[in-house]
Amino acid sequence: MKTSGNTILVTGGGTGIGRALAHAWHDAGNVVIVTGRTLASLEETVAGREGLHAMVLDVTDPAAIAAFAAQVVARFPALNVLVNNAGIMRYEEIGTARDLGDAQAMITTNLLGPIRMTDALVDHLAGQADAAIVNVSSGLAFVPLVIAPTYNATKAALHSYTQSLRVALAGKVEVIELAPPGVQTDITPGQATREGYLPLATYIAQTMDLFAQVPTPAEVCVPNTLFLRNAEREGRYEQTFAMLNRL
Template sequence: MKTSGNTILVTGGGTGIGRALAQAWHAAGNVVIVTGRTRENLEETVAGREGLHAMPLDVTDPAAIATFAKDVIARFPALNVLVNNAGIMRYETLGAGRDLGDAEATIVTNLLGPIRMTDALVDHLAAQADAAIINVTSGLAFVPLVATPTYNATKAAMHSYTQSLRAQLAGRVEVIELAPPAVQTDLTPGQSTREGYLPLATYTAQVMALFGQVPTPAEVCVPNTLFLRNAEREGRYDDVFAMINQH
């Protein structure tokens, strides 16, 4: 993926990693569009930054995605990069019957959302030069946090889906997986100040350095992610599983 001169669409760009990367890509010389459900958050992301644009979207709504795809292509015909970043993370207890609303919302947002966004834009992207799709997964795709079972499962599914997508789009669209570790954001309550989590600014700088490599890695994993990504391969899985789930 080239580092500048792109037109990049970032879902979930109103907060957290999405906001930080959107602003970093914009600063690197790209036109960036951010989406999200909360207009106020989007406006905070783009404030004072010419060439960084806000377009509200709820990725859980398939009809809204279809309409949005037409609108964004009309407004930004040079769009060549899709970043599927929007996601939610919910704590769940599985030991008894329960309301499955959190599990279902997580699947719709984290798995069906990226699949639908990709489907809505893939024909356009495949016709562009230097096209790329970036799917944001998680280190928890490789070693799960037992308190967030459906979140882990959706990220593991997106890891697998991304591999198939990469093979099918080879030679037409570059497909990259971005797998964050535990980062200080507002993804879950208290996470933005949680000790031991990677500061957001540090993570963003590490990611931008990896995207600056030629060629861009197929999996963009910072060192804290590699601790999880390579745990099974390196014979550390049981120890890492126990460590991240000790509380």
């Protein structure tokens, strides 16, 4: 992926990792469009920055995605990068029967969201020079956190989907997986200050260094992520699973 001169759409760009990536890519000389459900946080993201644009979109709404895709391509015909970053994480007790609303919401947002966004924009992207799709998975795609079972599963599924997409789009669109480790954001209550999680600025600096490599790694994994990503291939899966889950 080029480091500058792109037109990049970042879903979930109103807060957290999406907002910080949008700012870093904007600083590097890219036009960036941020989307999310909350106009106020999107407006905060773009405030005072020319070439950074806010558009409301709920990635769980297929009709809204279709309308948005037509609108964004008309307004930004140079759009060449889609970053599927919007996501939600809920802890779940799965040992007894429960309301499956959280499970359904995570699957619809974290898995169907990127699938639908990709479908809506893939034909446009395939016609662009230097096109890329960046899917934001998680270190938890590789070693599950027991208290977040459906979340882990959506990210493992997105990892799998991304591998197939990479082959399907070879030669037309570069497909990159961005797998963050635990990062201090508000994705779960209290996480923005949780010890042991990477400060957001540190995570973004490490990530932008990896995006500066030529070619861009197919999987953008900072050192904290590699601890999880490589657990199985390095023969320490059981220990890593036990350590992550304090078993």
